[in-house]
Amino acid sequence: xxxxxxxxxxxxxxxxxxPPAAAVELDGRVVDLTHPFEAGVLTWPSNRPFVxxxxxxxxxxxxxxxxxxxxxxxxxxGTHVDAPLHFHRGGAAVxxxxxxxxxxxxxxxxxxxxxxxxxxYLIGLxxxxxxxxRHGRVPAGAIVLxxxxxxxxxPDKERYAGTAETGAAAVAKLHFPGLDPRxxxxxxxxxxxxxxxxxxxxxxxxxxxxxxxxxxARAGIPVLENLANLDQLPARGATxxxxxxxxxxxxxxxxxxxxxxxxxxxxxxxxx
Ligand SMILES: [Zn+2]
Numbered sequence: 001x002x003x004x005x006x007x008x009x010x011x012x013x014x015x016x017x018x019p020p021a022a023a024v025e026l027d028g029r030v031v032d033l034t035h036p037f038e039a040g041v042l043t044w045p046s047n048r049p050f051v052x053x054x055x056x057x058x059x060x061x062x063x064x065x066x067x068x069x070x071x072x073x074x075x076x077x078g079t080h081v082d083a084p085l086h087f088h089r090g091g092a093a094v095x096x097x098x099x100x101x102x103x104x105x106x107x108x109x110x111x112x113x114x115x116x117x118x119x120x121y122l123i124g125l126x127x128x129x130x131x132x133x134r135h136g137r138v139p140a141g142a143i144v145l146x147x148x149x150x151x152x153x154x155p156d157k158e159r160y161a162g163t164a165e166t167g168a169a170a171v172a173k174l175h176f177p178g179l180d181p182r183x184x185x186x187x188x189x190x191x192x193x194x195x196x197x198x199x200x201x202x203x204x205x206x207x208x209x210x211x212x213x214x215x216x217a218r219a220g221i222p223v224l225e226n227l228a229n230l231d232q233l234p235a236r237g238a239t240x241x242x243x244x245x246x247x248x249x250x251x252x253x254x255x256x257x258x259x260x261x262x263x264x265x266x267x268x269x270x271x272x
Contacts, residue, residue: 028262031232033240034079035154037071037254042157042200042226045170047074075252079226081194081244082202086251087210088217094250097222101193104143106240106259107135108233111177112149119162120204121148121177123197128186135236140191143240147230148177151198154228161200178204181211188219194242196224196257224257237265 035041041050052071060066075094076082081102084091109131115121123146132138150160157164162175176199179187184202187195195202195216202223203212216223224242238261244253 026260028260031229031259031261033227033229033257033259034255035226035228037078041078042161043074043077045166046168047076050077075250079255079257080252081255082223082252083250084217084220086217087213091217092220094244094247094253101222102242104141104193104240106143106145106238107236108145108147108230110147112147115148115150115177119175120206122180122204124180124183125186128183138190138192141193143194143196144187144192145230146197148198150176151228151230162205174205176200176205178202179212181215184212184215188215188221192221194222194224196227198227198230200226233259234261234265
């Protein structure tokens with residue numbers, strides 16, 4: 001944590017003091033866990049679609065080139081965070097999320113084999129117990145990420161989410177893995193900082209009660225959804241930086257989320 005905090009401070013300093021005397025070197029490789037936001041980007045079927053419009057793209061009367069766009073999107077589009085307010089009245093909104101929950105050591109629970117065999121797979125206590133048996137107790141404050149392998153199916157909506165259709169009726173056609181509510185309760189007991197995965201929702205596609213959302217929201221735990229590139233992370237040792245737009249009162253917001261994997265982790269025992 002201290003090392004990453006220092007690195008972030010250097011990045012900020014470099015941004016302010018232009019030009020930097022030397023390139024800032026991050027202590028480790030940086031993995032982008034964010035899918036691009038673009039026309040057609042996946043959102044919940046009942047949401048309004050993402051729209052980006054060019055306001056200007058060309059030469060001006062002043063003799064300089066100028067580009068600017070406007071965009072409009074539902075909060076829960078693409079790679080995004082669910083704030084506790086999303087499923088718990090009075091829960092924290094996006095702007096009130098503690099940054100310590102969003103910048104924290106990460107661990108990855110790989111359930112990709114089970115999810116490949118069952119596209120509605122429910123990640124359960126067995127998966128969490130198996131991770132702990134191999135790697136030790138899940139630490140309080142950690143960001144727990146579930147790698148279902150479905151991130152590799154993006155942006156094919158049919159294969160990723162079960163349907164490419166939009167509208168409220170399409171919600172019943174969703175199929176993808178998610179977290180069993182008993183697993184959510186277990187994570188809340190462990191007092192984790194945040195939970196995330198590479199599917200559209202922490203509750204699996206067929207869910208109608210969104211019980212894992214409710215359990216985590218009541219516990220004040222934010223959820224990171226539609227994450228990319230989880231296959232590039234070790235089971236433990238990475239640090240995740242998941243910074244949402246500071247949307248005042250938002251129930252969720254788009255994320256730019258990255259992970260930093262220190263060289264010592266890459267050079268050490270294969271953590272998977
Ligand atoms: Zn969401």
